[in-house]
Amino acid sequence: MDLTVTLKGQRRDLTLKNPVLTASGTFGSGLEFAPYGDLAALGGIVVKGLSLRPRQGNAQPRIVETTAGMLNAVGLQNDGVESFLAFKLPHLPWRETAIIANLYATSPEEFRELAARLNSEPGVAALEVNVSCPNVAAGGALFGQDPKLAAAVTRAVREGAPDKHVMVKLSPNVTDIALMARSVEDAGADSISCINTLLGMAVDLPRRRPALANIVGGLSG
Ligand SMILES: Cc1cc2nc3c(=O)[nH]c(=O)nc-3n(C[C@H](O)[C@H](O)[C@H](O)COP(=O)(O)O)c2cc1C
Structure with missing residues (x-):
């Protein structure tokens, strides 16, 4: 069929050869899951968020289970785009399925640079622009909660990567998500992806402290 x-x-x-994609950050680079199934059978693999330079992420604990899903505040830990291109992408089945690079940066200029780095990579089918991470101090959901900033980031990625499909990942932590969608569409986005995590907090009652070191995190699942 x-x-x-x-x-x-x-x-x-x-x-895409089918409509099944992995959500960024829940599937590593993809390679970690190769022992469990045929990666090439997926419609596409959206890889963990990539930044220009390596990031250590947030302090532990940064994952906590709740009665209504999971809260995470990983803080976009990754080895950086160069490491991904050199050591991971070549081992992913990019000829058989779409590899979608998820991007994180702290300014439109940095987003443009990151997008430009990926524009000529034949193994990357599309870019997913993360303007919606609730777990980072700079950029992240701040971009995705302001239609003008989200548009500026979208334009920067569009300019940096004229040859790639540009998908913008929206935050649910807004009053009017349709306004955000229109704003990134007007700025040149090819598609949108919905949604990033919902801002939340869990309390460790015996300790009377937030369960996450970051205090708040993103609710998923
Ligand atoms: C541990 C973890 C790490 C994530 N990392 C990223 C990321 O790097 N970039 C991104 O755009 N979204 C990231 N997400 C968000 C997911 O891609 C997805 O949007 C979110 O989990 C909501 O979908 P769900 O409720 O179906 O899980 C992450 C989610 C989790 C749970």
């Missing part, structure tokens, strides 16, 4: 899906873009379409 043909399960092909095409996301029609303003500039670039993205064709």
Whole structure:
């Protein structure tokens, strides 16, 4: 059966062989899951957020289970884009399935630079722009909660990566998500992805302290 899906873009379409994608950050680089199934059977792999330079992420504890899902405040730990391109991407089945790079930066200029680095990479099918992470001090959800900033980031990525499908990942932590979607569409996004995590906090009652070192985190699941 043909399960092909095409996301029609303003500039670039993205064709997936089926509509099953992994959510960024829940599937590592993809390689960690290779022992458990055929990665090439997926419609695409959205990799863990990449930044220009390596990031250590937040202090521990940064994951906590709740009765209504899981809270995380990983803080976009990753080895940086160069390490991903050198050591991980070559081992992913990029000829058989779409590898979607999830991007994080702290300014539109940095987003442009990161996008430009990936524009000429044949193994990267599309860019997913994270303007919605609730767990970082700079950028993150701040970009995704302001339509002008989200548009500025989208324009920067569009300029940096004219040859890639640009998907913008929206935050649910806004009053009007449709306004955000229109704003990034007007700035050149090919598609949007919904949604990043919901801002939340869990309290360790015996200790009378927030359960996460970061105090707040993103609720998922
Ligand atoms: C541990 C963890 C790490 C995540 N890291 C990223 C990330 O690097 N970039 C991103 O855009 N979203 C990240 N997310 C958000 C997920 O991709 C997804 O949007 C979120 O979990 C909401 O979907 P769900 O409720 O179906 O899990 C992360 C989520 C979790 C649980």
